[in-house]
Amino acid sequence: MEHRIDAELLIPGAGEAIAHGSVVHTGGRIRFAGPTAELGDEHRALEPTRVAALLPGLWDCHVHFAGIRGRVNTEELMLTPETLAVARGVKDAETALRAGFTSLRDMGGHGCVLAEAVREGTFTGPNIYSANQVIGQTGGHSDAHRLPYRWVTDPCRSGGTLRIADGVDECVRAVRLQLRAGAELIKVCTSGGVLSEVDNPVHQQYRDEELKAIVSEAARAERIVAAHCHGRAGILAAINAGCHTVEHGTEVDEETAELMAERGMVLVPTRTIYEAFRLNAAALPPAWRDRFEAMAERHLKAIGIAHRAGVTIALGTDLGTSDRNGPLSWGGHASELAHLTTAGLSPLEAIMAGTANGPGTLGPRAPRSGRLAAGYDADLLAVDGDPLADIALLADPDRITQVWKSGEPVHRHSPVAPDEAAVRSG
Known part of the structure; x- marks a missing residue:
């Protein structure tokens, strides 16, 4: 099954960042990575997961x-x-x-x-x-x-x-x-x-x-x-x-x-x-x-x-x-x-x-990894901000929203609600 991820900012690993980009992956491999506007018709029909920024694992x-x-x-x-x-x-x-x-x-x-x-x-x-x-x-x-x-x-x-x-x-x-x-x-x-x-x-x-x-x-x-x-x-x-x-x-x-x-x-x-x-x-x-x-x-x-x-x-x-x-x-x-x-x-x-x-x-x-490009491993990382503007956010576990390995979700961050945080600290 093919999966689509839309990002406000796509950082491919090599090359310039792309505003409003998408990645389509299946079977652990990336099929498409690039501007959302360049998605083919078959990929446009896919329901996307939306993230702020997406980069390789x-x-x-x-x-x-x-x-x-x-x-x-x-x-x-x-x-x-x-x-x-x-x-x-x-x-x-x-x-x-x-x-x-x-x-x-x-x-x-x-x-x-x-x-x-x-x-x-x-x-x-x-x-x-x-x-x-x-x-x-x-x-x-x-x-x-x-x-x-x-x-x-x-x-x-x-x-x-x-x-x-x-x-x-x-x-x-x-x-x-x-x-x-x-x-x-x-x-x-x-x-x-x-x-x-x-x-x-x-x-x-x-x-x-x-x-x-x-x-x-x-x-x-x-x-x-x-x-x-x-x-x-x-x-x-x-x-x-x-x-x-x-x-x-x-x-x-x-x-x-x-x-x-x-x-x-x-x-x-x-x-x-x-x-x-x-x-x-x-x-x-x-x-x-x-x-x-x-x-x-x-x-x-x-x-x-x-x-x-x-x-x-x-x-x-x-x-x-x-x-x-x-x-x-x-x-x-x-x-x-x-x-x-x-x-x-x-x-x-x-x-x-x-x-x-x-x-x-x-x-x-070397494996085909580390890049958002067709044919590469679908190892992916999503964060809730722009790491090019603030590189330190990648070191903050609360800013990492999702991690995929070979296209499979392996981590999703669940923010603690303010009232729940108060209960835990109390």
Whole structure:
């Protein structure tokens, strides 16, 4: 059955917004998207659903289905029971879907099993594309430094979202283990990180031959490699190895930005996590609390540099804790849009980063998603205002009126009447 949605404002994801637009979808795919005046006779007869603004379902290209609470560090990632993390991940996925995010790229977490549960209908969640475990070197960002090394590297240890590999052969095997688990992409650390205390975000991790082996092995299975990197050395290493995306990119400068643009790489800046740590500095390792503010300022400049150089930017938040109602909690993903405008993107460009640019972070495995165009997935988001005039409304759950995934309604906001709100507050 065909369904028609009329919008006062249609934001297609790529291209200019359309006043008084319509989308017609059937079987999970869009049949028509454009001005209402251009509807064919067969579609004009359809009774429409009317909304204020309609745009593609949003993409968050950097989340973690880690299921951790309280402490935020690599040890917690290792020690949280996998079954508990997955159970928490179900609620996290549902929260993201209600926030208008119909597609998520899990950059180290339990997304592979959650994706299968969504596909089989066990619960209603977003499309999930997971890297499974994050691959890193001994003593690097994927190493839980405070835990015994023998335990962390035990090949019989099950679960966990981190994988240590050293040398070309181990790196190749680590990629194959992720593919065996159903990974849609590969995640590797080419620099240190903020949450691991021993390594340094400025330093390159992995030798060039190790990185190239990871990229080559992933490419044989048509998977791209996403590189966690903050420092310039790690960014250059990711570029030279042939990685497809740079995650974070704190020290992107004019030279590295030009190289990324030339090679068609994507930056997923994850500004949200920087702003969240500013509000929750206690969650940072003690060694980084004093240095984090300078790092955050450098990161904001890097986004602007990349944007001016023509680097494709895709929305990512790095949210991954299962705490509720905190700065690191799921559901606040759309705050990244306002952060991108602060860095220099226009509201329309920020929405493009959160829609049309998302699928490209999966390379050859990109789905036809993120756009309101014929033949694309009918993943849709309706809001009760104009996000081009006020980008922040997309982060307000009360302004999200409806969400569709593959054409099926998965969320409808029911505003609380004033008298009912008074009863609840009383």
